[in-house]
Each structure stands twice: as structure tokens, then as C-alpha cells.
Amino acid sequence: MRDSRVAWSILERLGRLDRGSNPRCPIQVFDGRSMKKVIAFLLILLTANAVYGVSEITLNDVERPNGAVLFIVDGLGSSYFYPEYTPYAIDGNGLLKTDAPNLTFGSRVVDVKVPTPSTGIAHSVIVTGYSGADEELVGYPDATLYDVTRRYGFINMAIMQKGDFSNMRKEQDIIMYSPNNSINNPSVSIQANNPYDGIYELMYDWKMKFPAYLDNKSGYERYSAYNKWGIDAASAVVWEMAAKHPSQRFLLTVNIGAIDSGGHYLGNDDYVRLISDLDRDFYPLYEMASENNIALFFTADHGMSFAVKGAQRGGHGSGKYSSMQESLRIPFAVFSSNVDAGVLQGEYGQEDIAPTVLGVLDLPDTLQYGDGEAINLKNYASVFVNADTGYNVSLWSNGVRVTGGSDSELVFAGLPLNANYRIEAAGSGGKYDEEFVLDSDKLFSFIDDKPGFGKREMIAAGLIMVVNVAGLIVIRRIKD
Numbered sequence: 001m002r003d004s005r006v007a008w009s010i011l012e013r014l015g016r017l018d019r020g021s022n023p024r025c026p027i028q029v030f031d032g033r034s035m036k037k038v039i040a041f042l043l044i045l046l047t048a049n050a051v052y053g054v055s056e057i058t059l060n061d062v063e064r065p066n067g068a069v070l071f072i073v074d075g076l077g078s079s080y081f082y083p084e085y086t087p088y089a090i091d092g093n094g095l096l097k098t099d100a101p102n103l104t105f106g107s108r109v110v111d112v113k114v115p116t117p118s119t120g121i122a123h124s125v126i127v128t129g130y131s132g133a134d135e136e137l138v139g140y141p142d143a144t145l146y147d148v149t150r151r152y153g154f155i156n157m158a159i160m161q162k163g164d165f166s167n168m169r170k171e172q173d174i175i176m177y178s179p180n181n182s183i184n185n186p187s188v189s190i191q192a193n194n195p196y197d198g199i200y201e202l203m204y205d206w207k208m209k210f211p212a213y214l215d216n217k218s219g220y221e222r223y224s225a226y227n228k229w230g231i232d233a234a235s236a237v238v239w240e241m242a243a244k245h246p247s248q249r250f251l252l253t254v255n256i257g258a259i260d261s262g263g264h265y266l267g268n269d270d271y272v273r274l275i276s277d278l279d280r281d282f283y284p285l286y287e288m289a290s291e292n293n294i295a296l297f298f299t300a301d302h303g304m305s306f307a308v309k310g311a312q313r314g315g316h317g318s319g320k321y322s323s324m325q326e327s328l329r330i331p332f333a334v335f336s337s338n339v340d341a342g343v344l345q346g347e348y349g350q351e352d353i354a355p356t357v358l359g360v361l362d363l364p365d366t367l368q369y370g371d372g373e374a375i376n377l378k379n380y381a382s383v384f385v386n387a388d389t390g391y392n393v394s395l396w397s398n399g400v401r402v403t404g405g406s407d408s409e410l411v412f413a414g415l416p417l418n419a420n421y422r423i424e425a426a427g428s429g430g431k432y433d434e435e436f437v438l439d440s441d442k443l444f445s446f447i448d449d450k451p452g453f454g455k456r457e458m459i460a461a462g463l464i465m466v467v468n469v470a471g472l473i474v475i476r477r478i479k480d
């Protein structure tokens with residue numbers, strides 16, 4: 001945990017070198033991030049230990065969520081239940097759709113498309129905020145939203161029927177998952193990397209309850225019950241946290257798998273019926289989240305397409321299926337105490353989900369590979385500061401000091417949107433200030449430029465040496 005935080009700070013230092021910023025002014029506003037995998041890897045080798053602290057200050061009595069559920073429905077295309085869309089088969093004929101009022105709650109984004117409609121890659125995009133992500137990238141330091149939540153004291157838990165590849169499981173403190181993805185002969189495993197008080201026992205109970213859900217059920221009914229077990233187990237975890245550990249923030253990731261399986265193996269009609277059942281079975285989880293001030297993010301990894309109306313088989317990732325809107329369009333609905341309900345137009349991508357989740361949770365978007373942008377859903381803004389120890393930071397508005405603090409990571413949450421602010425920082429490297437309009441969350445960094453051959457230059461020199469040595473080895477190999 002400490003290492004990843006230090007690595008992040010060093011990445012930022014190098015980021016400034018890359019951006020060719022004004023060396024006299026250490027104030028930076030970060031928006032885009034594009035560090036190469038290899039640099040991140042080398043940095044871990046070069047990482048030094050340091051002690052860091054995080055301070056969070058909430059202003060204006062805003063309500064912030066105590067935790068969050070990221071609910072991913074495998075294979076759920078928004079075309080089949082969003083009121084704005086009509087689903088079409090590949091042959092051009094219209095398909096059945098359903099009303100799903102319980103799945104269109106809160107602040108709902110109409111147009112969200114996935115870069116690659118396949119399960120492993122799409123889950124990687126969701127958690128890294130990078131449109132080109134794959135399962136390997138999920139394992140890199142500071143690549144996922146779980147790395148950010150962990151740094152801020154959240155626990156990461158998951159209940160996943162699909163999308164639970166090895167690097168995804170490693171990101172969780174504890175995960176209950178299905179190793180074989182079979183609905184006929186389901187299996188459930190629990191991987192407890194750093195289990196939180198009582199959660200292993202709770203998950204074990206739910207693992208034992210699974211067979212009873214499926215008892216004497218076959219076909220479409222069995223698929224529906226398979227999903228319901230995942231939803232009910234998620235509700236049980238939310239209840240356990242809210243009732244017994246109300247001050248422990250958490251991120252619970254859920255994947256339910258049987259809508260995807262239903263699309264593949266039962267066909268068009270049952271696929272739509274399974275969405276109706278989800279609408280019914282999902283409501284208790286929504287209710288529990290809203291009653292306990294837990295944020296709820298509802299989305300999918302990809303959609304589903306059918307060749308003709310009433311087709312007995314569907315698909316999304318291969319050939320003719322993968323370019324269909326029905327495979328690419330996914331739902332994204334957010335319920336949170338700091339988000340106003342409404343319908344959002346505009347075009348968004350799956351890579352925008354991770355930064356949006358972080359924004360709603362008032363966490364900085366420090367996703368190292370992300371190319372997504374937070375969708376501005378929050379009804380206030382927050383300022384994140386990353387500073388060398390010893391810096392005193394103050395935030396001013398209209399000549400009045402609003403707030404301030406001194407720590408290596410500061411969060412000032414609950415600032416009114418679209419107001420003018422001035423940030424001031426005083427430390428060993430001097431005094432700095434900058435004026436800005438707060439139209440969305442902002443991230444500032446106050447890091448000293450050390451005179452002479454400092455740590456940053458040492459790292460840069462080390463990287464150059466590594467690259468040179470690697471180059472020489474390659475050249476020798478070519479010559480040989």
C-alpha cells in the first residue's frame with residue numbers, strides 16, 4: 001500500500017518532466033495521463049519508502065456516500081430496456097424489448113459505448129479507465145480504481161460470476177467468484193487476500209446458500225435464480241457493512257453472469273425475460289443502498305446481438321456480432337447522495353466509468369493509464385492536493401480563506417461549482433498560488449524541485465541507463 005502511493009508520487013514527478021512544464025512553477029493541474037507500462041514497472045524497482053498522510057475535509061455539510069457498489073451485469077445491452085432505444089437484429093428487423101424502471105434510476109447516461117465488446121477486456125476498461133486496457137494492465141501498480149480506494153482506506157470486495165480473472169481477484173481484499181462459469185454445475189470459490197472482519201464468514205454462508213437457489217430449476221428459471229443469488233449476496237454484504245461497520249468505507253464490485261449466458265444459449269426471447277426478472281430482483285439492493293447512503297453504479301461489460309428475431313443463439317464479441325450497436329451500447333446509471341437524478345445526453349465511453357466512480361466517491365483520478373474523463377454528475381466539486389511534506393495549503397474564495405491543511409494528500413470536498421478560487425501553498429520550495437474556476441474536480445501537485453542532482457533526476461538518469469543498456473543488448477542480439 002505504501003509502495004504504491006510512493007510510486008504514484010514519483011510517477012507524477014516524471015510526468016512533469018515529460019510534459020515539459022515550467023520548471024520554476026511546481027503547480028500542476030493534471031487532466032490527461034499517458035504513462036507507459038514499462039516506466040511504471042521500472043519505477044516500482046526504483047521506489048523508495050516514505051511516510052505519507054491523507055487528510056480529508058468536507059465543507060458545506062454536503063452528503064457523501066459511505067461506500068459504493070459497482071454493479072456489472074454481464075452482457076446487458078442498454079438497447080433492450082432504455083426508453084430511448086429500439087433493438088435490432090443483424091437482419092434489420094426490430095427485436096423485443098422490456099420496461100425496466102428499477103434499472104433506469106438516479107442519474108442515467110443515455111449513450112455509453114464499449115471499445116471492445118468482450119468480457120475480460122471490457123472489465124479491464126471499467127476498472128482502469130483506459131479504453132485500450134487488457135487483463136494484464138489490471139495487475140499494474142496504480143492502474144485501477146481499487147488502487148485509489150485502497151490508498152484512501154476503503155476495503156475492496158467483490159462477488160463476481162464472470163469477469164473474475166486472476167489480476168481482478170488480486171485487486172480485491174476478498175472476492176467470492178465462480179471459477180467455471182457453469183449454470184448447470186455451478187462452483188463458487190472465495191479468495192481472501194486481506195479479509196475484513198466477518199466478511200469471509202458471510203460470503204461462506206452465501207456460498208452454501210447457492211444450491212438452494214437453483215434447486216429443481218432448469219432452463220430460463222435456473223438462469224434467473226443464478227442471477228438472484230448474486231444480487232441477494234451483494235445485498236447481504238451491503239447490509240453487513242452498513243449495520244456493523246458504518247464508518248468503514250468500501251467498494252463492492254458485483255458481476256452477475258446469467259443474462260450474458262441467457263443471450264448466448266437460450267436466445268432472444270429468454271434474454272429479454274431475464275432482463276425483466278433482473279428489474280424485479282434488483283430493487284431490494286437499490287433500496288438498501290439508498291437507505292444506507294451507499295452509492296450505486298449500474299453498468300454492463302458489453303451488450304448482446306441476435307441474427308434474427310427469436311434467434312436461439314446470440315453473441316457479442318465475434319465477427320458479425322461485435323460491430324452491432326446492440327453489442328456496444330451499455331447502461332450507466334448512478335445513484336448517490338451527492339448526485340442529482342436526471343437523464344444525461346452526450347456521447348461517453350466505458351473508459352469514463354472509472355473516473356466517474358472516483359469523482360462521486362471524492363477520490364482523485366490518479367489512474368495511471370486512464371484516457372477516460374469523469375462525467376460531471378456530482379452536485380459540488382472537490383479539490384485534491386498532492387504535496388511534499390511541510391507544505392501548507394490554503395484555499396481562498398473572494399478574499400476569504402475557505403479551508404486549508406498540511407499533508408501529503410489533501411481532499412477538500414463539497415465546494416460550490418462554478419465559483420472562483422485561489423489556491424495557495426507555502427513550503428520549502430517557496431510560495432505558490434494560482435487562480436481557477438471550479439467547474440469540476442481538480443487535482444494540484446506541490447512538489448519541490450530539489451536543487452542539484454535530486455531524486456527525480458536520479459530516477460530519470462536511472463531510466464536512461466536502463467534504456468541504454470537494454471538497447472545495447474538488443475543491438476548485440478541483432479548483430480549475433
Ligand SMILES: [Zn+2]
Pocket residue numbers: 074075118119120162260301302
Ligand atoms: Zn461479458
